[in-house]
Amino acid sequence: MVSHAGATVLLRAAEKTGLNSGLSTALARWRKPLATHDPGKILLDLAVAVALGGDCLADINQVRAVPAVFGPVASDPTVSRLISALAADAPAALSAINTARAAAREQAWTAAGTAAPNHDRDVRHPLIIDLDATLVTAHSEKEHATPNWKKGFGFHPLCAFADHQAAGTGEPLSILLRPGNAGSNTAADHITVVEYALAQVPGIDGYRVGKTVLIRADSAGGTHDFLDYLTRRRLAYSVGFGLTEAIAEIIDRLSPEAWTPAYDADGVERDGAWVAEVTGMLGLSGWPEGMRVIVRKERPHPGAQLRFTDSDGMRLTAFATNTSRGQLAELELRHRRRARCEDRIRTAKDCGLTNLPLHGFDQNRIWCAIVAVACELIAWTQMLAFDATPARRWEPKRLRLQVFSIAARLTRHARRTRLKLAATAPHLQLLLDGLTRLAALPDPG
Secondary structure (H helix, E strand, C coil): CECCHHHHHHHHHHHHHCHHHHHHHHCHHHCCCCCCCCHHHHHHHHHHHHHCCCCCHHHHHHHHCCHHHHCCCCCHHHHHHHHHHHHHCHHHHHHHHHHHHHHHHHHHHHHHHHHCCCCCCCCCCCEEEEEEECCEECCCCCCCCEECCCCCEEECCEEEEEECCCCCCEEEEEEECCECCCCCCCHHHHHHHHHHHHHCCCCCCCCCCCCCEEEEECHHHCCHHHHHHHHHCCCEEEEECCCCHHHHHHHHCCCHHHCEEEECCCCCEEEEEEEEECHHHCCCCCCCCCCEEEEEEECCCCCCCCCCCCECCEEEEEEEECCCCCCHHHHHHHHHHHHHHHHHHHHHHHHHHCCCCCCCHHHHHHHHHHHHHHHHHHHHHHHHHCCCCHHHHCCHHHHHHHHHCCCEEEEEECCEEEEEECCCCCCHHHHHHHHHHHHHCCCCC
C-alpha cells in the first residue's frame, strides 16, 4: 500500500516545467564526487514534503517511505549536510536556485497559455506583483531572531507574489528573510524584493520595465525612495498612502459632487462607500511626477474602531497610483484586491513559513527558498493540471485532503510496476484528469 499517491501530480508538474532537471543542473557544483544523491533532487524532495504538509527537514521521511513513487530519497544526515553546505555559500546557492526557478516558471507560464498570469499583458491588463511582510515567531534563540513591533520574537520576511487574479491563486516570486526588528517601510528592502521578483518574471529585459507590470503594496510601500525607484523603472504602482490630520481636513472640504460610489468585490456599486481624487489639493512637489492620490470613505463595520484621521463617522483610506486612465472606483477596487496577498501569505505559512526550523540565518534563507519552490509547485500544478476546475483555487490544506492523500496499491506484473489508485477516492477523477493534462504537455527542451 502507498500513501500520498496523489502527490504524483506534483512530480509530473515538476517534470513538465523542467524544475527537477533545472535544480539538478543549478546545484551540480554542490554534488560531491561519488555521491549517491543529487542535490537538486534532495531540494525537490524537501519541497514536495513541504507541499504535503511538512514543516522541517525531518519531514522528508514522508516521501522517503515510498521509493517506488518518489525514487530514492536521501537520509536525514545527508539532507542536513546539504543544507549546511548551501548555507555556507548562501548567495551563490540562492542565485542557483533562483535561476532554476525562473527557467521553470517560464516553462510553466508558456505551457499554461491563456491561464498564465502574464497572458496578454499590457498597460490595461498588467501582471500584478503584490508586496507584503509578515511576522514569523521563533520559539528559540535563532540567529538574527529579534523582538518585533508586536512585542513578539522572531523574523519579519518581506514577500512578493504574482497574482493569478480572481480565477486562480498566486505564486511567490521572492521571499526576503529579515530580522524581526526590520522596518515595515524600509525602502531599500522593498527595492531589493522587487528586483528579485522582476528577475523571476519571464519576458522582462532591461531596466525600464514599463507599466505592463503593476506593483501593489500597502502603506509600507508609500515612501519617497521606493516610489522614485518604481518611477525610474517605469513600473505601474498602486500603494497605500498614509493620511495625516491635515489631509483629513482637506478631505472634509471636498464637495459632495467630488465623491462617486465605490465598487464591491464584484464590481457593483457599494452602498455606504465612496471614492474621490485629491491629487490637486495636496502639496505633492516632492513626490514622483504623475502620481495621483485617491481616497475612499465608508461607513465602518459594526464594532470597528475609528482612527484619528477618520472624520464625521467615516473610515478614510487612501492610495497612490501612477495609472492615468480608468474610473476612480475601478482603480480603488484594483488596489483593494491587494488583500489577496494575505491569502498568499497564509498559503506560504501553510507550506513551511510559519516556523523557520533551523538555527543559522543563512540556513533559514535556504529554507525560505524551499518554501517558495513548494508554493510554486502547487501553483503550477493547479495552473497546468486543474485549470477550469474548482481545484484551481483550492488552498494547500484542501488539496492535501482531497488530492495528495489519495492512496494506491503498488503492483508488479510482467516486469512492469503499476500504481493502482484507490477507486473509491472521492476526487479520483480530478486527479486522473489532471495527470492526463500534464501528460499531454510537451516536455521541456
